[in-house]
Amino acid sequence: MKFGVKQLVTLAIAGFMASGVSAALTEKDYREIKPAQATEDGSKVEVIEFFWYGCPHCYELEPTLKKWLARKPDDVTFRRVPAIFRQSWVPGAQTFYTLETMGELDRLHAKVFDAIHIERQPFGDMAAIGAWMGKNGIDAKKFEDTAKSFAVSGKVQRAQQMSAAYQLTGVPALVVDGKYIALGNSFDGMIAIVDQLIERAREERTAARKKK
DSSP, X not given: OOOOHHHHHHHHHHHHHHTOGGGXXXXXXEEEOSSOOOOSOTTSEEEEEEEOTTOHHHHHHHHHHHHHHHTOXXXXXXXXXXXXXXXXXXXXXXXXXXXXXXXXXXXXXXXXXXXXXXXXXXXXXXXXXHHHHHTTTSOHHHHHHHHTSHHHHHXXXXXHHHHHHTTOOSSSEEEETTTEEEOOSSHHHHHHHHHHHHHHHHHHHHHHHHHO
16 A cells, blocks of 8 residues: 555654654753642642743733633643742732732732833832732732731742742743743743643653552
């Protein structure tokens, strides 16, 4: 039986798909975290975005990430963690967790990015951030009090610990299943690698279950 070029290409693609999407990954596509970090929900593959509100690339990633979230598989969980590399990043983490605690994160997460990168708001300390919040539907004093709360302080401390444990070298960083940091030369490329790493994580979880 003879095959033309079209048939051979079709067979090659089929063979590639059968071998698993993750087989296309190379060491240039990701960095492995050693030791791997535990995920919040062991029943699902986890994707974490580490970010900083003051980071221009984190801001530019948002539209691409939003599109990915709209098609995120049901067996994948997603969460954001504000990275803390230095003391000047703490107010950003406090802002994120304060909004989360107050139930205002979905409404104001993107607006905080806009305030910093478009409006050029001076968000160097919590007083300045609280004043901006007061103009955006949140009681400024309540915001500042919540930012100082035990609950928010604990989450900020945990974010700082995670920034070190996940061996981050910069942001934005997309981490898959506590094991892999996706690399890439573009935001679309990074997301494509995330998809491949998710498939790899699925394969690893399936293999682990079979060993039990």
